[in-house]
Amino acid sequence: MAKQRAAKAQGQALSKNGYGQYLLKLAGGNIMSGLVKLIDLLSLGDDRGSLVALEANKTVPFDIKRVYYIFGTKAEVARGFHAHKALKQVAVCVTGSCRMVLDNGKHKETVWLDSPTKGLVIEDLVWREMHDFSPTACY
Incomplete structure (x- = not known):
């Protein structure tokens, strides 16, 4: 209350x-x-398609140092299994879906990424795992 x-x-x-x-x-x-911090990403589009822009300190709440993506991962394969000492990340599943597990040593939470307009902020010192990739997942 x-x-x-x-x-x-x-x-x-x-x-x-x-x-x-x-x-x-x-x-x-x-x-x-708790550990789950989701940000809404604005999608702009028309009948030609859609676009989502990620901008440092605007749509993403920190400076962007590197961008990478994962694709072609089989559903039974899990990825991640690490934490970073001093690195924040935003995870977005651009297509398809995957299950994220976050653990800071005190709390453990699970969240599904399944939208190109939903970003998961992962703070430093948070263990992350990625599971259950859909056939079309691009993370």
């Missing part, structure tokens, strides 16, 4: 996802719940 009052006082709304876990809906469409 205290969280709800605090969120309301700051102009934020407390919502509940399908699993019954409370999420704090932040101004600007960002969602946070």
Whole structure:
């Protein structure tokens, strides 16, 4: 109840996802719940297609040093299994879907990436694993 009052006082709304876990809906469409920090990425498009731009310190909440993507991963293959001492990342599944597991040593959370307009912010010192890649997944 205290969280709800605090969120309301700051102009934020407390919502509940399908699993019954409370999420704090932040101004600007960002969602946070413990380790899971999701950012909404604006999609611009028309009948020719769609485009999502990632900009440092605008759509991505930090400087961008490197961009890479993973594709062609079989569903039964898991990837990741590491953490970074001093590196923040945003993970986006551009096509298809994959399941992300995040663990900071105290809490462990799972989130599905399944939209090119949903970015998962992964802070430093957070263990990450990627599982259950769909046939069309490009992460």
